[in-house]
Amino acid sequence: MKINTQRLIGISIFSLLLASCGSEEPAMPELSFEESLQEQLIKAQPGDVINIPAGTHQMTRSLSLNVPGVTIRGEGMDTSILSFKNQIQGAEGLLVSADDFVIEDLAIEDTVGDALKINESTNVVIRRVRTEWTAGPLTTNGAYGIYPVQTENVLIDGSVAIGASDAGIYVGQSTQIVVRNSRAEYNVAGIEIENSTFADVHDNIATNNTGGILVFDLPNLPVQGGRNTRVFDNEIFNNNTENFAPEGNIVGSVPAGTGLMVLANDSIEVFGNNFADNQTAHALVVSYLINEIPYDDPNYDPFPESIYIHDNQFSNGGQNPDSEPLNMLKEATGQAIPDIVWDGMVVPGKQPEEILCIANNGGASFVNLDAANGFAEPSFDSSVHQCSLPSLSVISLSSASQ
Amino acid sequence: MRTHHMRLPVLAGALLILIAACSEPAPIFHESERPLRLSDWQLFDLSTEELTPSEASLVLHPSNQLFTDYAHKMRTLWIPQGLQAELVDEEIQYPVGTVISKTFYYPRNGQGQLVKVTDPGNEHIALGDHQLLETRLLVHRQNGWDAFPYVWNEEQTEAFLRVAGTSTSVSLQTENEDLDFMYFVPNENQCSGCHTTDHPDGEMKPLGIIASQLSSPISDARGDFGIQTSTILEKGWLNAQPADQGTISWRDESASLEDRALAYLNIHCAHCHNPEGAADTSGLFLDGSSDIDVSMGLCKPPVAAGGGAGDLQYSIVPSDPDHSILVYRMESSKPDEMMPELGRSLIHTEGVALIRQWISSMSGSC
Numbered sequence: 002m003k004i005n006t007q008r009l010i011g012i013s014i015f016s017l018l019l020a021s022c023g024s025e026e027p028a029m030p031e032l033s034f035e036e037s038l039q040e041q042l043i044k045a046q047p048g049d050v051i052n053i054p055a056g057t058h059q060m061t062r063s064l065s066l067n068v069p070g071v072t073i074r075g076e077g078m079d080t081s082i083l084s085f086k087n088q089i090q091g092a093e094g095l096l097v098s099a100d101d102f103v104i105e106d107l108a109i110e111d112t113v114g115d116a117l118k119i120n121e122s123t124n125v126v127i128r129r130v131r132t133e134w135t136a137g138p139l140t141t142n143g144a145y146g147i148y149p150v151q152t153e154n155v156l157i158d159g160s161v162a163i164g165a166s167d168a169g170i171y172v173g174q175s176t177q178i179v180v181r182n183s184r185a186e187y188n189v190a191g192i193e194i195e196n197s198t199f200a201d202v203h204d205n206i207a208t209n210n211t212g213g214i215l216v217f218d219l220p221n222l223p224v225q226g227g228r229n230t231r232v233f234d235n236e237i238f239n240n241n242t243e244n245f246a247p248e249g250n251i252v253g254s255v256p257a258g259t260g261l262m263v264l265a266n267d268s269i270e271v272f273g274n275n276f277a278d279n280q281t282a283h284a285l286v287v288s289y290l291i292n293e294i295p296y297d298d299p300n301y302d303p304f305p306e307s308i309y310i311h312d313n314q315f316s317n318g319g320q321n322p323d324s325e326p327l328n329m330l331k332e333a334t335g336q337a338i339p340d341i342v343w344d345g346m347v348v349p350g351k352q353p354e355e356i357l358c359i360a361n362n363g364g365a366s367f368v369n370l371d372a373a374n375g376f377a378e379p380s381f382d383s384s385v386h387q388c389s390l391p392s393l394s395v396i397s398l399s400s401a402s403q
Numbered sequence: 404m405r406t407h408h409m410r411l412p413v414l415a416g417a418l419l420i421l422i423a424a425c426s427e428p429a430p431i432f433h434e435s436e437r438p439l440r441l442s443d444w445q446l447f448d449l450s451t452e453e454l455t456p457s458e459a460s461l462v463l464h465p466s467n468q469l470f471t472d473y474a475h476k477m478r479t480l481w482i483p484q485g486l487q488a489e490l491v492d493e494e495i496q497y498p499v500g501t502v503i504s505k506t507f508y509y510p511r512n513g514q515g516q517l518v519k520v521t522d523p524g525n526e527h528i529a530l531g532d533h534q535l536l537e538t539r540l541l542v543h544r545q546n547g548w549d550a551f552p553y554v555w556n557e558e559q560t561e562a563f564l565r566v567a568g569t570s571t572s573v574s575l576q577t578e579n580e581d582l583d584f585m586y587f588v589p590n591e592n593q594c595s596g597c598h599t600t601d602h603p604d605g606e607m608k609p610l611g612i613i614a615s616q617l618s619s620p621i622s623d624a625r626g627d628f629g630i631q632t633s634t635i636l637e638k639g640w641l642n643a644q645p646a647d648q649g650t651i652s653w654r655d656e657s658a659s660l661e662d663r664a665l666a667y668l669n670i671h672c673a674h675c676h677n678p679e680g681a682a683d684t685s686g687l688f689l690d691g692s693s694d695i696d697v698s699m700g701l702c703k704p705p706v707a708a709g710g711g712a713g714d715l716q717y718s719i720v721p722s723d724p725d726h727s728i729l730v731y732r733m734e735s736s737k738p739d740e741m742m743p744e745l746g747r748s749l750i751h752t753e754g755v756a757l758i759r760q761w762i763s764s765m766s767g768s769c
Contacts, residue, residue, distance in 0.1 A: 027561040029439070030554070030569075039567035043591045062570070065592040067603075090570070090587050092744045098603045098681075114709065114739030120681060121603040143739060144709025150684050167709055174684060221686045221697060222706060223678075249705055249712035249728070294704060295769075297697045 035060050042066045042073075050074055053081040053107050060084065063091020069100040075107025078131035078161065085112040093118040093143075094132075097125075105129050111136075112143045116165075119149040124399065127157045134164030138187045140245045142166040146188065150174055151224065154398050158182055166245060167252050168193035169210070172200065174224035179396055180205060189246040190215045190255065196222050200230040201396040211244045212252070212259035213237040213279065218266045219251060220289065220301035228267040231393050237261060238277040244323070254292050256281040256323035265289045267306040270393045274313045280321040282338045283365075284310060286357055288346040291372055304348040304356070309390040311360040315340035326376045330368070339366035339381065346373050358388040430457050430481045432500040434544060441538055441553040441562035446479060446504050449560070454506065454535065455527040457481065461638055462526040464628040465616035466652040467670035469597075469743070470751040472586055473575060474507040474536065475522040480612055482640045490643045495614050495632075501543040503612050507536045509575065519577040524625045530559050536571070537588045538562050541598070547606040550594030566591050575749075584748040593745055597674045602681040610674055619649035653757060664761035665691045667754055671743055687718060695765075700729055702769035708732075711740040721765035730759055 032040065035058070041051050047070030055076045060083050066073070073095075075081025085094050094112035097104075097119045108131040109116040116132035119125055132146035146162035149155045150173040160183040162169030169188035172178050178200035184207075185191030191207035193215040194200045207213035214237060218227030237260045246253040255262060258281030263269050265288055276283035289296070289303035296303075319338025322328050327338050343357050359367060367383035370376055428445040438444060448455045456462055460479040468476060482488065483500040490496075509517040511532050528535065535555040542549050553562035554569050568590035575582045589596075598607040610616075617631035632649075635641040651658045653667035673690035675682035680690075685706050688698045697703045700718030705711070705728055713731035720726040732742035733755050741747070 027556050027558065027563075030556075030563055030565070032567065036565075036567040036569070039590050039592075043566050062568070062587070062590075065590070065596070067592050067595060088738065089585055090738050090748075092739050096592075112739075113737065120684065141710065144707060150707070167707070171707075173707065219706065221703060223683050223686055247710045247712055248714035249716050250708065251704070251706075295702075296704075297702070 034058055035062070039064055045071045047071070053083065055080045057082040057084050059087055060094070061087050061089050063093050063096055065096040067098050071099060072103040074105050077106050078108045078129050081107040082110055083107065084110045088113045096120065098122060100124055103128070108133065114143045115145040115148045116143060117147050118145070119152055121151045123153045125149055125152050125155040127160055129159045131161040138164055138242055138245050140166055140247055145171045147171070153177055156398055163187050165189065166247060167250060171195065172197055174222060177396060177398060179398055185210060187242060189244055189252045191240065193217060194230050195219065196225045196227050198227065198229050199396055202230065202232045203234045206236045208239050209242050210240045211242050211257045212255040212262055213240040214261045215255065215264070216266050216269055217251070217264045220296040220298035225301060227265070229393055230266065231270045232261065232274065233271070234273040236275050237279065238275070239279065241280050258282070258321060258323050260284055260318065262287065263305055263308055265303050265305055268393060269308045271310045272312045276313060276318060276340065277316045279318045281319065281323050281327060282342045283315050283318040283340045285342045287344040290346055291344045304346060306348060306351065306356055307390055308356065309358045310341060310362065311389065313362050313365070315362060315365045326370060329376070330379055339368040341365055341367045343369050344372040345369040353385050354388045357386050358390050359383055359386045360389050428457065429459050430502060432483055432502060437551065437564060439564050444502065444540065446481065446502065452531065453527055453529050461634060463612055463617065463631050464524050464621055464625065465611040465631065466619050466621055466650050467616060467666055468611055469670060469746050470754055471507060471746050472584065472749045473519045474509055475525065477506045477525055477528060478611060479504045480635070487639065488641045490614070490641065490645060493614055493645050493647050495641065497543050499543050499545055503541040503609055504538055506538040508533050509536070512576065516576045517573060519575050522625055524628060535559050536586060539594065541609055548598065548608055550591055550598060550607060552588050552591065552594065554588050568593065582749055586748065589745060596681065596745060600674050600677060601679040605679065614645045615649045617649060618645040618647065619651060621652060660761050660764055664758055667757055671754070709739065713740070717769050719762055720769050721767040722763055724759040724762040727762050730755065730762065733758060
C-alpha cells in the first residue's frame with residue numbers, strides 16, 4: 002500500500018510539472034468565414050478548387066492568393082458575392098499573384114481600391130465575374146474592376162465591370178490577351194488595354210462609360226511599346242458619363258462622350274464595331290503629346306502608327322463634345338464632330354497614311370485636327386487615309402487558358 | 404521502508420531534470436510543419452512576469468525598421484548549434500534552420516493604458532507594464548524562408564498561429580491625444596508581399612536582419628547598440644564581417660537630410676518599389692539604386708494610383724511637399740491610398756516630417 006501511495010504522489014507531481022511546462026492548453030481562437038477563406042487561399046495546393054458559396058459575404062480585409070493552379074469558383078455572379086462594403090484594410094479586394102489561375106461565377110463588390118488585381122501571372126482565366134461599385138459612378142470608387150497587370154495569356158470572358166473610377170476592365174503591361182463577351186458600364190474607361198501587346202477585344206458591350214474602349218501606351222513604365230490589338234464586333238454606345246476619375250490620372254483627361262480612343266499605340270485594327278451616340282466622338286486616334294503632359298523617357302514613342310479602322314458602323318455621335326478644341330471645332334463648323342478624329346500628329350519621317358487607314362465605314366466622316374499647329378487648319382479630307390493594312394492575326398491563347 | 408528510501412532520490416532526480424527542461428529549453432527548428440503554438444518553437448522563456456528570449460538566441464537591433472503604428476519590436480536570431488551564416492557578396496546567407504522572430508508590443512502606463520513612447524530596444528519584455536500583440540517568425544527551411552504570424556492571447560500565456568492574420572482595436576495614448584485604430588496582424592501572404600522583394604518569382608527573405616541594416620554602428624534615439632554584425636560574429640554565427648558600412652539610421656540626426664530620407668524610403672518602400680518588386684508596375688523605384696530622377700518620383704506622373712494620387716500631378720514636386728503624391732500617400736490612412744499599403748493604420752508623423760523636409764530642400768520645379 003505504502004509503495005502505491007508513493008507512486009501516486011510521484012505521478013501527480015510529474016503531471017503538475019508537465020502542466021507548468023506548457024501542456025496547460027490556452028484556448029485556440031475561432032475563425033470567421035473571412036479568415037477561413039483567406040486561410041484556404043494560403044494553404045491551397047495546385048489543382049485545388051475553392052468554392053464560394055451562395056450568399057453575400059462581408060469582407061473587411063483584402064484577400065490574396067499566391068499558389069499556382071488554383072480555381073476560385075462561385076455559384077454565379079449574382080449569387081456568390083464578396084462584399085467589401087466594410088473593408089478596413091488592403092488596397093484591393095482580391096490580389097492574385099499565381100500562374101494557371103481561374104476565377105469564375107462570382108462578384109466582388111464595393112472594394113476600397115481595385116476589385117480584382119492579378120499581378121505578374123501567366124495563364125489567367127476570368128470568366129463570368131462581376132466587379133461593381135454599387136452606389137454608381139463616384140470618384141471615391143476604387144480605380145480598377147478587373148485588373149490583370151504584367152500578365153501573359155489572359156482571358157476575360159462573359160464578365161461585367163461597373164462603376165470603376167478608372168477602368169472597369171483594365172489589362173496593363175500584359176501580352177496575349179482576350180477580352181470578350183463582357184460588359185463594361187458606368188466606369189471612366191469601360192475597357193482599357195494599356196502598355197500591352199497582342200490583344201483581341203471583341204463582342205463586348207461598352208456603354209455609359211466616360212470612354213468606351215481605350216487602347217493606350219504611356220511613358221515611364223517597365224513595359225511599354227503597346228501594339229497589335231484588334232478591337233472588333235463590339236457594341237460601343239452612349240458613353241457620355243461625366244468623367245469622375247480622380248485628377249492626376251491619365252484617364253482623367255478622357256472627354257465624356259468618347260467611344261474608342263487609341264493613344265500612342267501601333268498596329269491597331271478596329272473593325273465590325275457598332276458605334277452609336279458617343280457625344281464627343283466615336284473614334285479618336287491621338288498621340289501622347291495631345292495631353293500636353295511633359296515626360297522624360299527616351300525609350301517612349303508618343304505617336305500612334307498603323308491604325309486601321311474599317312467596316313464599322315457609326316451613328317449619331319459628336320453632338321456635345323466635352324473637349325475644348327472639339328467644341329471650338331463644332332462651333333466653327335456648325336456640324337457634329339466627325340466619327341473618326343485624328344490629332345494629325347505624325348511621327349517624324351512618316352506619311353499620314355502610315356499612321357491611319359480608313360476603309361468601308363459606310364460614309365463615316367473624318368477630321369484631322371492639326372493639333373501640332375494649335376488646331377489652326379483642321380482638315381475633313383480623308384482621301385489620303387483611304388488605304389488598307391494587312392489584317393492582324395487572331396490571338397489564340399494556350400489551351401490552358403480556354 | 405527500504406523501498407521507500409530508495410525511491411526518494413530517484414524522484415528528486417526526475418524533478419531536477421524536469422525543472423531544468425522547463426527553465427532552459429533550447430529552440431527547436433521545425434522543418435516542415437506549421438506549429439500551432441509559438442511555444443512549440445521554444446524561442447522564449449515565458450514566466451508570469453516576463454517574456455525572455457532563449458539564452459541560445461541573440462536579440463538584434465537593425466538600423467532601420469518599418470513603422471508599425473508605434474509598436475515596439477524585439478527581434479531575435481537563432482541559428483542551430485554547429486551552423487554558421489556566410490557572407491556572400493556582402494549579404495548574410497543564413498543556414499537552413501535559422502529562425503528569426505519579431506515580437507510586437509506596446510508599453511502600458513500605470514493606469515494600464517497603452518502609450519506611445521520611443522522604442523528603447525528592450526531585450527526582454529516585462530508583462531506587467533507591456534502588452535504583447537504578436538510574434539512573427541521567419542524560418543529558413545530547405546525550400547526557402549517561411550513566415551508564421553502568431554497572435555498573443557489576452558492572458559499573454561500563449562501565441563497562436565493565425566495563418567489568415569487578424570485585427571484588434573488599439574487605443575494609444577500620445578502627448579496630445581488618444582489614437583484609436585485597428586492594429587493588423589498580416590496574413591502569411593501579406594508577409595510574403597513585403598518579404599518577397601523580387602516579385603513574383605523570388606524567394607522571401609529577411610528585410611531587417613540583413614547586412615546593410617546590421618553593419619553600421621547604431622546610436623540614435625533608441626540607444627547605443629554597437630555594430631550588430633560584430634555581435635553575430637562574436638557568437639560564432641557569421642564567418643566574416645561585412646566590408647561595407649551599412650545603412651545609416653533615418654533617426655540619426657548627424658547624417659545628411661538626403662541620406663536620412665533615402666534610408667527611410669528604403670526601409671518603408673523599397674521592398675515593393677524596386678526594379679524587380681511587386682510595385683515595379685508603377686515605374687517608381689525608391690530603393691536608392693537610381694539617381695534622384697523620374698524613376699525616384701521626381702516630376703513623375705502617377706500610373707494606376709487612382710484616388711491615391713490625391714488629385715496631384717507628380718510623385719515629387721521639388722520644394723513643394725504639399726503637391727507631392729509621395730507625401731499625400733504617407734499622410735493618408737485610407738486603405739486604398741496610403742503607403743505603405745501594409746503595416747500601419749496610423750500616420751507616421753515623424754517620417755512624414757522627414758520626407759517633407761527633404762522635398763522642401765530640393766530645388767527646381769516640374
